[in-house]
Amino acid sequence: MTAPDTDRLAELIRCKWSCLVQIRDMGSRQLELIQTGAMSELLDLLATKQHMLVQLQQIERQLDPFRGEAADKRRWRSVQQRQECAAQCAACESLLAEIMAMEKQSEQELIRRRDEAAARLEGMHARSQARGAYLAEPRIGVGQLDLVSDT
DSSP, rough: OOHHHHHHHHHHHHHHHHEEEEEEEEHHHHHHHHTTTTTTHOOOHHHHHHHHHHHHHHHHHHHHHHTTTTGGGOOOOHOOOOOHHHHHHHHHHHHHHHHHHOOOOOOOOHEEEEEEEEHHHHHHHHHHHHHHHHSSHHHHHHHHOOOOOOO
Protein backbone atom coordinates (compact mmCIF):
# COMPACT_ATOMS: atom_id res chain seq x y z
CA MET A 1 0.00 0.00 0.00
CA THR A 2 1.39 3.39 -0.96
CA ALA A 3 1.54 6.55 1.12
CA PRO A 4 -1.36 8.15 -0.81
CA ASP A 5 -3.44 5.09 0.09
CA THR A 6 -2.66 5.49 3.76
CA ASP A 7 -3.40 9.22 3.44
CA ARG A 8 -6.85 8.22 2.19
CA LEU A 9 -7.24 5.74 5.05
CA ALA A 10 -6.28 8.39 7.61
CA GLU A 11 -8.75 10.85 6.06
CA LEU A 12 -11.57 8.28 6.18
CA ILE A 13 -10.81 7.52 9.82
CA ARG A 14 -10.94 11.27 10.59
CA CYS A 15 -14.31 11.52 8.79
CA LYS A 16 -15.61 8.51 10.70
CA TRP A 17 -14.51 10.02 14.01
CA SER A 18 -16.15 13.36 13.16
CA CYS A 19 -19.38 11.63 12.17
CA LEU A 20 -19.41 9.56 15.36
CA VAL A 21 -18.87 12.66 17.50
CA GLN A 22 -21.90 14.28 15.88
CA ILE A 23 -24.01 11.14 16.35
CA ARG A 24 -22.94 10.94 20.00
CA ASP A 25 -23.90 14.58 20.55
CA MET A 26 -27.26 13.96 18.89
CA GLY A 27 -27.71 10.92 21.15
CA SER A 28 -27.22 13.11 24.22
CA ARG A 29 -29.79 15.58 22.92
CA GLN A 30 -32.10 12.68 22.05
CA LEU A 31 -32.07 11.47 25.65
CA GLU A 32 -32.81 14.98 26.93
CA LEU A 33 -35.77 15.31 24.56
CA ILE A 34 -37.14 11.93 25.61
CA GLN A 35 -36.83 12.83 29.29
CA THR A 36 -38.66 16.12 28.80
CA GLY A 37 -41.31 14.60 26.53
CA ALA A 38 -40.51 16.91 23.58
CA MET A 39 -41.61 14.37 21.00
CA SER A 40 -41.93 16.78 18.06
CA GLU A 41 -38.35 17.98 18.53
CA LEU A 42 -37.27 14.38 19.04
CA LEU A 43 -38.69 13.37 15.66
CA ASP A 44 -36.83 16.24 13.97
CA LEU A 45 -33.60 15.19 15.68
CA LEU A 46 -34.08 11.56 14.68
CA ALA A 47 -34.51 12.57 11.04
CA THR A 48 -31.24 14.50 11.17
CA LYS A 49 -29.56 11.64 12.99
CA GLN A 50 -30.70 9.23 10.27
CA HIS A 51 -28.82 11.32 7.70
CA MET A 52 -25.69 11.09 9.83
CA LEU A 53 -26.09 7.30 10.08
CA VAL A 54 -26.33 7.08 6.29
CA GLN A 55 -23.16 9.17 6.04
CA LEU A 56 -21.43 6.83 8.50
CA GLN A 57 -22.47 3.82 6.38
CA GLN A 58 -20.96 5.47 3.30
CA ILE A 59 -17.69 6.04 5.15
CA GLU A 60 -17.68 2.42 6.31
CA ARG A 61 -18.14 1.24 2.72
CA GLN A 62 -15.18 3.37 1.66
CA LEU A 63 -13.14 1.77 4.43
CA ASP A 64 -13.98 -1.77 3.25
CA PRO A 65 -10.99 -2.12 0.87
CA PHE A 66 -8.61 -1.39 3.75
CA ARG A 67 -10.06 -4.03 6.07
CA GLY A 68 -8.46 -7.03 4.34
CA GLU A 69 -4.99 -5.54 4.26
CA ALA A 70 -2.26 -6.36 6.71
CA ALA A 71 -1.54 -3.29 8.82
CA ASP A 72 2.21 -3.90 8.71
CA LYS A 73 2.18 -3.69 4.89
CA ARG A 74 0.88 -0.13 4.89
CA ARG A 75 3.36 2.60 4.04
CA TRP A 76 2.82 5.71 6.13
CA ARG A 77 4.35 9.12 5.55
CA SER A 78 5.55 9.08 9.13
CA VAL A 79 5.37 7.09 12.34
CA GLN A 80 3.44 10.00 13.81
CA GLN A 81 0.75 9.76 11.09
CA ARG A 82 0.40 6.04 11.75
CA GLN A 83 0.11 6.59 15.51
CA GLU A 84 -2.44 9.40 15.08
CA CYS A 85 -4.55 7.23 12.79
CA ALA A 86 -4.38 4.31 15.24
CA ALA A 87 -5.36 6.59 18.13
CA GLN A 88 -8.27 8.03 16.16
CA CYS A 89 -9.37 4.52 15.21
CA ALA A 90 -9.38 3.56 18.90
CA ALA A 91 -11.34 6.75 19.67
CA CYS A 92 -13.91 5.69 17.08
CA GLU A 93 -14.38 2.38 18.85
CA SER A 94 -14.81 4.17 22.16
CA LEU A 95 -17.33 6.60 20.65
CA LEU A 96 -19.26 3.72 19.13
CA ALA A 97 -19.50 2.00 22.52
CA GLU A 98 -20.67 5.28 24.10
CA ILE A 99 -23.29 5.74 21.38
CA MET A 100 -24.59 2.20 21.86
CA ALA A 101 -24.93 2.73 25.62
CA MET A 102 -26.83 6.00 25.05
CA GLU A 103 -29.14 4.32 22.55
CA LYS A 104 -29.94 1.62 25.08
CA GLN A 105 -30.61 4.24 27.75
CA SER A 106 -32.85 6.19 25.36
CA GLU A 107 -34.75 3.03 24.50
CA GLN A 108 -35.30 2.22 28.19
CA GLU A 109 -36.50 5.77 28.85
CA LEU A 110 -38.94 5.59 25.93
CA ILE A 111 -40.29 2.26 27.21
CA ARG A 112 -40.72 3.73 30.69
CA ARG A 113 -42.58 6.76 29.32
CA ARG A 114 -44.74 4.52 27.11
CA ASP A 115 -45.69 2.33 30.08
CA GLU A 116 -46.55 5.40 32.17
CA ALA A 117 -48.76 6.75 29.38
CA ALA A 118 -50.47 3.36 29.00
CA ALA A 119 -51.18 3.24 32.74
CA ARG A 120 -52.66 6.75 32.65
CA LEU A 121 -54.84 5.85 29.67
CA GLU A 122 -55.99 2.66 31.37
CA GLY A 123 -56.93 4.64 34.47
CA MET A 124 -58.84 7.18 32.40
CA HIS A 125 -60.65 4.39 30.56
CA ALA A 126 -61.65 2.68 33.82
CA ARG A 127 -62.96 5.98 35.23
CA SER A 128 -64.88 6.60 32.03
CA GLN A 129 -66.46 3.15 32.14
CA ALA A 130 -67.42 3.56 35.79
CA ARG A 131 -68.94 6.95 35.11
CA GLY A 132 -70.83 5.59 32.10
CA ALA A 133 -72.18 2.66 34.11
CA TYR A 134 -73.22 4.96 36.93
CA LEU A 135 -75.05 7.31 34.55
CA ALA A 136 -76.72 4.46 32.65
CA GLU A 137 -78.02 2.68 35.77
CA PRO A 138 -81.62 3.66 36.58
CA ARG A 139 -81.84 5.00 40.10
CA ILE A 140 -85.08 4.38 41.90
CA GLY A 141 -86.34 7.25 43.89
CA VAL A 142 -84.58 9.87 41.88
CA GLY A 143 -86.97 11.16 39.24
CA GLN A 144 -88.69 7.75 38.76
CA LEU A 145 -91.73 6.06 40.22
CA ASP A 146 -91.53 2.57 41.64
CA LEU A 147 -94.71 0.84 40.41
CA VAL A 148 -93.63 -2.67 41.33
CA SER A 149 -93.50 -2.51 45.10
CA ASP A 150 -96.47 -3.65 47.27
CA THR A 151 -96.39 -0.75 49.68
